[in-house]
Amino acid sequence: xxxxxxxxxxxxxxxxxxxxxxxxxxxxxxxxxxxxxxxxxxxxxxxxxxxxxxxxxxxxxxxxxxxxxxxxxxxxxxxxxxxxxxxxxxxxxxxxxxxxxxxxxxxxxxxxxxxxxxxxxxxxxxxxxxxxxxxxxxxxxxxxxxxxxxxxxxxxxxxxxxxxxxxxxxxxxxxxxxxxxxxxxxxxxxxxxxxxxxxxxxxxxxxxxxxxxxxxxxxxxxxxxxxxxxxxxxxxxxxxxxxxxxxxxxxxxxxxxxxxxxxxxxxxxxxxxxxxxxxxxxxxxxxxxxxxxxxxxxxxxxxxxxxxxxxxxxxxxxxxxxxxxxxxxxxxxxxxxxxxxxxxxxxxxxxxxxxxxxxxxxxxxxxxxxxxxxxxxxxxxxxxxxxxxxxxxxxxxxxxxxxxxxxxxxxxxxxxxxxxxxxxxxxxxxxxxxxxxxxxxxxxxxxxxxxxxxxxxxxxxxxxxxxxxxxxxxxxxxxxxxxxxxxxxxxxxxxxxxxxxxxxxxxxxxxxxxxxxxxxxxxxxxxxxxxxxxxxxxxxxxxxxxxxxxxxxxxxxxxxxxxxxxxxxxxxxxxxxxxxxxxxxxxxxxxxxx
Ligand code: ADP
Ligand code: MG
Numbered sequence: 001x002x003x004x005x006x007x008x009x010x011x012x013x014x015x016x017x018x019x020x021x022x023x024x025x026x027x028x029x030x031x032x033x034x035x036x037x038x039x040x041x042x043x044x045x046x047x048x049x050x051x052x053x054x055x056x057x058x059x060x061x062x063x064x065x066x067x068x069x070x071x072x073x074x075x076x077x078x079x080x081x082x083x084x085x086x087x088x089x090x091x092x093x094x095x096x097x098x099x100x101x102x103x104x105x106x107x108x109x110x111x112x113x114x115x116x117x118x119x120x121x122x123x124x125x126x127x128x129x130x131x132x133x134x135x136x137x138x139x140x141x142x143x144x145x146x147x148x149x150x151x152x153x154x155x156x157x158x159x160x161x162x163x164x165x166x167x168x169x170x171x172x173x174x175x176x177x178x179x180x181x182x183x184x185x186x187x188x189x190x191x192x193x194x195x196x197x198x199x200x201x202x203x204x205x206x207x208x209x210x211x212x213x214x215x216x217x218x219x220x221x222x223x224x225x226x227x228x229x230x231x232x233x234x235x236x237x238x239x240x241x242x243x244x245x246x247x248x249x250x251x252x253x254x255x256x257x258x259x260x261x262x263x264x265x266x267x268x269x270x271x272x273x274x275x276x277x278x279x280x281x282x283x284x285x286x287x288x289x290x291x292x293x294x295x296x297x298x299x300x301x302x303x304x305x306x307x308x309x310x311x312x313x314x315x316x317x318x319x320x321x322x323x324x325x326x327x328x329x330x331x332x333x334x335x336x337x338x339x340x341x342x343x344x345x346x347x348x349x350x351x352x353x354x355x356x357x358x359x360x361x362x363x364x365x366x367x368x369x370x371x372x373x374x375x376x377x378x379x380x381x382x383x384x385x386x387x388x389x390x391x392x393x394x395x396x397x398x399x400x401x402x403x404x405x406x407x408x409x410x411x412x413x414x415x416x417x418x419x420x421x422x423x424x425x426x427x428x429x430x431x432x433x434x435x436x437x438x439x440x441x442x443x444x445x446x447x448x449x450x451x452x453x454x455x456x457x458x459x460x461x462x463x464x465x466x467x468x469x470x471x472x473x474x475x476x477x478x479x480x481x482x483x484x485x486x487x488x489x490x491x492x493x494x495x496x497x498x499x500x501x502x503x504x505x506x507x508x509x510x511x512x513x514x515x516x517x518x519x520x521x522x523x524x525x526x527x528x529x530x531x532x533x534x535x536x537x538x539x540x541x542x543x544x545x546x547x548x549x550x551x552x553x554x555x556x557x558x559x560x561x562x563x564x565x566x567x568x569x570x571x572x573x574x575x576x577x578x579x580x581x582x583x584x585x586x587x588x589x590x591x592x593x594x
Contacts, residue, residue: 047263049217055257058193063120071225097222194427200409256302338365339400346395373561416508
């Protein structure tokens, strides 16, 4: 019985709860409870926007309160002075909030770092001043009074009708957000939170993606504001101050910032708990502050995180997934073409430290070019220069006919340069299949609207991606792990997954940074076969590696770097006997050999 319940698909429960939320008035709830549910929906919508930018992309931004205020006052004012049509005004509120999101997000995100947190924080602090300044429209400190009861398409909505509209909109929003988060855009958000370096190396523009998350997150705040204007038909600046910003943050963190439905839980707890009491207001900020510190340290993933963890444990115990046999079917390599990589006289200094002093290197398609050298000799730095993560001080880098010197990382990725990292990078809570699929963010890109609405072109692209990804998973021999959390796997498997992720983007140039370190002999053998297959398919492979034996067996050409300078170049046979390599890199002195 329990096993049966634990096996129901994960979308079913939210669907049932959503239907219950909409049908609540017919289940004999009081008018007071209905109002609390209304306010829960409103707060959940605002917090859901925060989850997108803060929870999913990892950019702390508190501007949602400003967007919420924009939606509320605009709707209130227009309902009094223009037309009182709920559908139209909610649309206006959503668009206005989106604009506020874009305008307030651009400068903060352009500057990077903590700038958006700061600018959005100040934006929220300024809301009451703005409302005062625009007193003619907002009623200033007195508030905006006389908002009429809502009308929808010409007919008046009673309290019941209004409740149903709010509940339906809320359920619809959460369904769309779920689609967004489970699409490749959602995975891209999470990749971004894990590591901007990783995200850009997969072709994701960090700036655009963060702005998108922040701006899309503005939409539910605007809608919530519009709805809130009709709840009491009165708006006061008190509802939009710093306390509101902290309330939203508390609802998000309590419910689970990295979860789709968490804000509903967080908002319900806030509405039924602290926000209910009117005496509470004067202590609100202190209580929230303490609460946020406790919640932030104890339940990092909020109530939704706790629930997920409990379900996962119960599943593992009472309804373990059926054992998927390890596939013996060797998957196929995706069709690959290569491009020549040419690094000419590239220099890079970090402060006074000269990391690369004029390095030139050519990697031919269909060849493995190894780059070896002691720790700190500049190998990773050179890969970072090729990827556009660091700017060159001098020199040029070309891929095929294209000059990529100074191009942004995500643009370099889009020319067909893929890489793996010295420390494998995988976001938490992402399955192996999703993690590997993240590698194809750019080639057949389907827009966010299609993804959210699951239009036919999204379904087609998703099916094609899935087939590609499954083939690569077979190739790498991890089909049986497809639904396991990638970040929880052993190092050896994660290294193979990084190669798999790079492969699905069909790289022309593949950069492997210390890809064999930490692997056992079997794994190294499998990896070597895979790298040879990629080479034979035509990709230019650059292999940075410490395992000298592996390098000798794999490489067609070897470059030896020491203290940022090339000391030798040649075939494995030449390098193996090169006196300087023996002396400097392998630590064998000439006399010892003699
Ligand atoms: P390798 O990968 O060959 O072990 P790296 O390329 O990581 O070496 O490092 C080369 C040198 O550049 C080292 O001395 C390292 O400390 C320095 N370095 C690398 N990245 C940075 C950075 N972002 N800032 C300052 N120094 C750096
Ligand atoms: Mg390195």
